Every structure is written in structure tokens, then in C-alpha cells.
Amino acid sequence: MPDGRAQFEAGRQQIRWTLSAHTRRLLTLGIGGLVAAVITGRPEFAGLAAPALLLLATWPARRPGSVNMRLVSPSQEVVEGENVPFRVALTGQEVFDAELQLVPAPQITASPGAVVPASAAGVAEPVQLEFRPERWGRRRIGSVEVVLRDFARLTEGSLQRELPKVDCFPTPARLDRQILLSRMPSRLGEHSARAPGDGSEFAGVREFVPGDRQRRINWAATTRRGTLHLTTFAAERTMNVVIIADCSADVGEPGHSTLDLVQRGAAGTMATYLASRDRVGLIRFGSQLGWIGPAQGRRQYRRLMELLVGGTQFGERPSAVARLPRAALPPGALIIVFSPLLDPRMIEAVRDLRERGFSVLVLDVLNSTPRHDKSAISNLASRLWQLEQQAIRFSLTEIGVPIVHWDGVASLDEPLAPYTRRSIVVGRR
Amino acid sequence: MKRPAGKRASNPDSDTTAERRQPGPVRSGAWRTVAATALLAAVSIIWAAYPLDTGRSGTKIALIVAVAAGVLTIGQVTLAAVPRLQVSDFSPFYVRSADWLLSFVREIPWPEILIVALIVLEALHHAQPWHTGVLGVALLACLFAVHLAESGARPSILRAQLPVIAAGIGLLVLAVGVAYVHEVTTGPAYTALRVLAVVSAVVVAGLVVPVGGWGRS
Numbered sequence: 001m002p003d004g005r006a007q008f009e010a011g012r013q014q015i016r017w018t019l020s021a022h023t024r025r026l027l028t029l030g031i032g033g034l035v036a037a038v039i040t041g042r043p044e045f046a047g048l049a050a051p052a053l054l055l056l057a058t059w060p061a062r063r064p065g066s067v068n069m070r071l072v073s074p075s076q077e078v079v080e081g082e083n084v085p086f087r088v089a090l091t092g093q094e095v096f097d098a099e100l101q102l103v104p105a106p107q108i109t110a111s112p113g114a115v116v117p118a119s120a121a122g123v124a125e126p127v128q129l130e131f132r133p134e135r136w137g138r139r140r141i142g143s144v145e146v147v148l149r150d151f152a153r154l155t156e157g158s159l160q161r162e163l164p165k166v167d168c169f170p171t172p173a174r175l176d177r178q179i180l181l182s183r184m185p186s187r188l189g190e191h192s193a194r195a196p197g198d199g200s201e202f203a204g205v206r207e208f209v210p211g212d213r214q215r216r217i218n219w220a221a222t223t224r225r226g227t228l229h230l231t232t233f234a235a236e237r238t239m240n241v242v243i244i245a246d247c248s249a250d251v252g253e254p255g256h257s258t259l260d261l262v263q264r265g266a267a268g269t270m271a272t273y274l275a276s277r278d279r280v281g282l283i284r285f286g287s288q289l290g291w292i293g294p295a296q297g298r299r300q301y302r303r304l305m306e307l308l309v310g311g312t313q314f315g316e317r318p319s320a321v322a323r324l325p326r327a328a329l330p331p332g333a334l335i336i337v338f339s340p341l342l343d344p345r346m347i348e349a350v351r352d353l354r355e356r357g358f359s360v361l362v363l364d365v366l367n368s369t370p371r372h373d374k375s376a377i378s379n380l381a382s383r384l385w386q387l388e389q390q391a392i393r394f395s396l397t398e399i400g401v402p403i404v405h406w407d408g409v410a411s412l413d414e415p416l417a418p419y420t421r422r423s424i425v426v427g428r429r
Numbered sequence: 430m431k432r433p434a435g436k437r438a439s440n441p442d443s444d445t446t447a448e449r450r451q452p453g454p455v456r457s458g459a460w461r462t463v464a465a466t467a468l469l470a471a472v473s474i475i476w477a478a479y480p481l482d483t484g485r486s487g488t489k490i491a492l493i494v495a496v497a498a499g500v501l502t503i504g505q506v507t508l509a510a511v512p513r514l515q516v517s518d519f520s521p522f523y524v525r526s527a528d529w530l531l532s533f534v535r536e537i538p539w540p541e542i543l544i545v546a547l548i549v550l551e552a553l554h555h556a557q558p559w560h561t562g563v564l565g566v567a568l569l570a571c572l573f574a575v576h577l578a579e580s581g582a583r584p585s586i587l588r589a590q591l592p593v594i595a596a597g598i599g600l601l602v603l604a605v606g607v608a609y610v611h612e613v614t615t616g617p618a619y620t621a622l623r624v625l626a627v628v629s630a631v632v633v634a635g636l637v638v639p640v641g642g643w644g645r646s
Binding site for chain 2: 029039042051153
């Protein structure tokens with residue numbers, strides 16, 4: 001469907017009718033009063049039972065055995081922390097009020113339910129319910145619970161219908177400015193390259209040579225110099241960007257763990273580069289290695305996000321550095337790694353990529369340290385761990401891999417500012 | 430402009446299950462119905478127990494059960510507006526104990542136990558018929574207060590049932606009258622009460638007949 005939603009008939013759903021708690025209490029009062037009247041021979045106890053028994057006399061004799069439910073299911077792709085509406089329509093509820101609510105699955109917050117008043121025609125207007133996924137991932141939403149009640153609330157009919165699973169995408173981190181390389185592949189794009197071309201950004205003025213286009217003659221310079229001069233423009237090129245998402249470790253506070261930051265940072269970076277018509281690929285480095293080669297467009301974004309969130313069932317184990325797929329790493333690509341740098345295989349992979357001549361930049365998302373008590377041994381172990389982490393980062397920096405730390409709170413522009421101000425110079429291979 | 434369907438949730442007479450179950454602050458109105466429940470339960474217990482020294486054997490036990498059931502009924506309706514604890518197998522012992530205790534309060538039908546205890550307490554006394562009649566009205570009010578507190582509904586939902594409630598109280602008055610007739614079997618008072626009973630029966634019958642038309646006006 002155009003808006004990404006699916007409407008489906010849940011069909012006729014069987015209703016399970018039960019006594020309400022109010023009815024059980026009225027029954028207790030009625031029966032208790034009558035029994036007391038019989039045992040004690042005091043008619044006033046029968047009177048004590050009378051109001052309860054009269055109220056029970058309004059019991060609805062005719063109840064629908066089933067209702068028809070139609071669900072306009074939520075979009076298959078939702079973003080964490082965003083409210084997602086969906087609609088439910090009931091028919092055949094007759095003279096019963098229907099209360100609809102979402103019974104949420106874990107990590108889902110449901111909005112308050114809605115009431116569909118009884119309708120004489122038996123056809124009610126659809127109601128809108130909402131839910132909010134609290135964390136990214138492929139997850140259950142929950143089920144829609146419908147409770148039918150009569151006007152005196154003596155009886156309750158209930159039914160439940162499970163909603164389809166959704167892919168909940170991480171909230172993309174903000175990234176307004178991009179990291180650009182000094183050398184870009186010869187493919188038409190939106191970034192101004194150093195090479196002259198047919199772009200719109202002014203590059204300079206040079207002397208006219210036969211074959212140049214006359215419409216580009218710079219008349220001011222020509223008048224000043226006395227010879228024909230020409231305005232030149234920068235070429236506009238596209239970039240190949242490969243994001244490596246290190247999902248091998250998940251440490252830190254839930255909701256702000258390293259895995260959360262990797263997901264959000266990668267999602268934001270992919271969205272930014274795809275919005276400027278660059279070719280973006282993804283390597284998901286987890287228990288299994290999944291990858292998608294660089295490409296452009298909205299469809300590519302969905303493919304990348306599905307891989308990022310759901311992983312792959314048919315990937316390979318990242319047991320060796322050599323297995324990093326060549327097809328996912330086109331020559332001259334900018335490689336942005338989101339990683340806590342805790343997995344030695346990841347560190348070796350970064351080192352290998354640099355040695356193969358790629359421009360690699362690492363966003364360090366490690367924001368926590370191992371918990372330790374205040375004992376001397378624990379303090380020593382903690383210091384050793386910190387020194388090891390510093391050594392890892394130092395060794396990567398020494399071979400020309402910039403490492404910037406991102407806390408997950410600020411936008412990505414802040415730590416990347418030194419690299420977004422000017423292009424990263426790429427040496428000849 | 431067409432009203433959005435979602436706005437229907439704001440029906441003031443609704444007592445949505447969702448509102449009841451969603452975690453969040455307890456509505457201020459809920460405390461009023463809980464307070465009314467507590468007051469009516471206390472009045473019913475005191476009324477059924479008074480005077481305590483005229484009761485037969487077992488009165489004290491019935492009173493203890495009634496008081497305990499009354500307190501736990503109030504606890505139950507209070508907890509109806511409070512979200513459940515998130516307990517897993519890895520929760521600390523005190524959290525699991527608190528959850529078990531709250532489940533004990535929530536799951537057992539304390540209002541039903543209260544009703545039975547009060548009827549037993551009243552039956553163990555040599556009370557006047559009008560005393561039992563007043564207890565009946567107090568118990569009925571208490572049951573409706575429990576219902577409103579538990580469901581979070583507004584008292585206006587009872588408007589549709591007012592004729593039935595009135596008819597029931599009429600029958601209660603009639604039964605109390607019959608009890609007095611049983612005690613006064615001769616003289617002009619007997620004739621007057623019998624006439625009154627017949628009139629009451631006619632009025633009550635007139636209210637009871639259109640049962641099918643109630644509630645949907």
C-alpha cells in the first residue's frame with residue numbers, strides 16, 4: 001500500500017463471556033440474603049437480597065457470539081521512541097460497549113485504550129490506538145484486547161488478536177555535515193571535487209584554449225588581461241561510503257549501551273549520506289558477518305536498516321580478517337566504523353583496512369568501564385584494562401586511523417567537526 | 430468537520446480498562462470512590478455488629494472476619510488503580526515477596542467475604558427488621574462504591590439502573606414491613622401494613638415490568 005500499511009480482516013472473532021466481578025458480588029448478596037432468610041426465618045433478609053436479585057434480572061439474555069474485527073495494521077517500519085497509530089474497526093457488537101486496548105509486548109508502551117459505544121446498527125466507527133516502541137529491534141507489538149460490556153456491567157465478553165511484528169529502526173543520530181575525501185570516484189554526484197568539471201561551484205579562471213565553450217568566457221578577466229579567459233567550475237562527484245557497525249559487544253546502560261549507540265550512529269550516518277545521493281554500503285560485524293554493497297536510494301536505506309536491525313541468518317562468522325568482503329569495499333571508499341573497540345577481530349579488521357589503503361575513521365562508542373569494588377586488586381585490574389584500551393587506540397592512531405569518541409547524546413557533528421571542515425586527503429595508491 | 434475516531438476514548442462515562450492498567454499517576458477521582466468505599470464498609474461493619482453484646486456465639490469471629498475482609502477490600506480497590514510490579518525470576522526476594530502479598534490482596538474476592546461475614550453477623554443478632562433493612566441499603570451502596578472504585582467509572586453510569594435500584598429498595602421496605610406484620614398479627618396496624626404491602630408490591634411490579642427498555646435511552 002502507498003503508506004506502507006496493510007489492512008486485513010481479522011475475521012469473525014469468538015467472544016468468551018464471563019460474569020463480571022460486580023455480578024459475582026451481587027450474586028453473593030442475593031444468595032446470602034435468601035439463605036439467611038430461610039435459616040433464620042426472618043423475612044427482612046429476603047428483602048436484603050431483593051435489590052441484588054432485581055439488578056441481576058437485567059442480565060442481557062442475547063449476546064453476540066462473535067464480532068468482526070478489521071485492523072489497519074501499523075507500518076512495518078517504525079522508529080524507536082515515536083508514537084505509531086493504528087486503527088481498529090468492530091462490527092457486530094450490538095448493544096454492548098466495547099473497550100479496546102493494546103496489551104503491549106515487552107519494550108512497547110501503549111497509549112490509553114478507547115471506547116466504542118454501542119451502536120444500534122451494529123456497525124461502529126474505527127478507533128485509533130497508538131503504541132511506542134522503546135527500543136530498536138524486530139519485535140512483537142502485542143495484542144489488541146476487546147472487552148464488551150452491557151450497560152449494567154453484569155457480563156463481560158473478551159477477545160484478543162495478536163498484531164504482526166514490526167521492524168523498529170533506531171533513532172538516527174544527527175549528522176548535518178559530511179566527511180568528504182579529496183579523491184572521489186568519477187561518478188556524477190553532489191559533492192564538489194578538486195578536479196575541474198561541469199559543476200556549479202566556482203573553481204578559478206584560466207586562459208581560453210580552442211575547444212572550450214564560449215558561454216564560459218569570463219568577460220571581466222578577458223577585458224582586464226586583453227586575452228580570452230575562461231571561468232572554470234569544480235566537478236560534482238559522488239562518494240562511496242561503507243559503514244561498519246560493530247555489534248559484537250553490548251555493554252553499558254540499557255538504552256545507551258554500545259550497541260544502541262552503534263545502531264543510532266550508523267543509522268544517522270547512512271541517512272545523511274544517502275540523502276546527498278552518495279552510494280552507501282554496510283558491513284554488520286556481529287556473531288555473523290552480514291554486508292550489503294554500496295548503492296543509492298530509498299530502497300537501499302530500507303535494505304541497510306533491515307540488515308542493521310535484524311542482522312542476517314545466512315552470514316558468515318567473522319573468524320578471520322581476510323573474510324571482510326571485497327565486494328562491499330570498493331576502492332577509494334570512505335569507511336566509517338562504529339565500534340567500542342572491544343573485539344580483537346574488529347581491531348584487526350580496522351588495521352587491515354588501513355593497510356590496504358582505505359580511508360578509515362573510527363567512532364568510539366565505549367562510554368562505560370567495568371564495575372569494580374574498591375579493593376587494591378580490583379583497582380589494579382581496572383587500571384590495566386584502561387591502559388590496554390588506551391594502547392589499542394594509540395596503535396590505531398599511529399597507523400593513520402583517526403578515532404573520535406561519541407557519547408551518544410550530542411550530535412555526530414560535534415566529534416566529527418575536525419574532519420568535516422575540510423576534505424580528508426587521500427594518498428595515491 | 431468530522432470528529433476523529435480517537436476522540437471517542439474521551440467519553441466521560443467510560444471506564445476504560447486501559448486507563449486502569451496503564452502505569453501512571455492515580456486519578457484524583459479514584460481516591461474519592463476509594464474513600465467512599467472505606468466509609469461505607471466501616472459503617473456496614475459497625476452497623477451489623479452493634480450492639481456487640483447481644484450476639485450469639487460466633488459473633489466475635491464473624492466480626493473479626495468482617496473487619497479483615499473490609500480492610501482487604503479497601504486494599505483491593507486501592508490497588509486496582511496502581512500498576513503491577515515488574516517481577517522476574519531474578520528480582521530480589523523482597524520484590525517477589527511484595528508481589529506475592531499484593532497478589533494475595535488482589536486475587537481473593539474480599540468483598541464477597543465481607544458480604545457473607547456481615548450477613549452472618551446480622552443473623553447472629555436479635556436485631557429489629559428495620560436494622561437489617563438499613564444494613565441492606567448500606568451494603569448495596571458499598572457494593573456500588575467498590576464497583577466504581579474498581580472500574581474507575583463515574584457515578585453517572587448508575588443513572589440507567591436507578592429504576593431497578595429503586596424497585597429493589599422498595600422490595601426491601603416491603604420485606605421489612607412483612608417482618609413487622611409477622612410480629613403484629615392483629616388489630617388495625619395489621620390491616621394498614623397489609624394494604625401498604627400490597628401498594629408497594631404494585632409499585633414495584635410496575636417498575637420491574639419494562640426491564641428490556643432500561644439502560645438505552
